[in-house]
Amino acid sequence: MECKKAVVKNADMSDDMQQCAVDTAAQAMTEYSIEKDIAAYIKKHFDKNYGPTWHCVVGKNFGSYVTHETNNFIYFYLQNVAVQLFKSG
Numbered sequence: 225m226e227c228k229k230a231v232v233k234n235a236d237m238s239d240d241m242q243q244c245a246v247d248t249a250a251q252a253m254t255e256y257s258i259e260k261d262i263a264a265y266i267k268k269h270f271d272k273n274y275g276p277t278w279h280c281v282v283g284k285n286f287g288s289y290v291t292h293e294t295n296n297f298i299y300f301y302l303q304n305v306a307v308q309l310f311k312s313g
Contacts, residue, residue, distance in 0.1 A: 236297040241274070245298050249282075249307050259283050259305070266309060277313040282306070 230246040237245075245266070252265035263282040270278040274296075281288060288308060290297075296311035 230300045230302045232298065232300040234297070234299040236292070237295050241296075242298055242300075244273070245270075245307070245309050246300065246302060249300075249302050253302065253305070262305075263307075266307065270309065270311075274311070278309065278311050281308040 230249075232242060232246075235242055248266050248269045249262070252262040256262050256265060259282040263280040266282070267278050267280040270280075278296075279290070282305060284305060286306070286308075290308075290310055290312065292310035292312050297309070299306070299308045301307070
């Protein structure tokens, strides 16, 4: 996988968590090619490391309107794929 910079479009989380989200997404994209599998990898990583309940959407064309816990949201692009990750519940 080419090393490309993530473009964070919106975030309500610490810089460390943002970096973890980007790094986890990059790792997921090296291991999986199906968006559902990439999302599952990221979600499970965050559930394990930051406690449940995280939700993750990965894709090239989607809209969303979500409620999230304070300091637990990020929306970014990595390569040509968007990743939305948030904690709710």
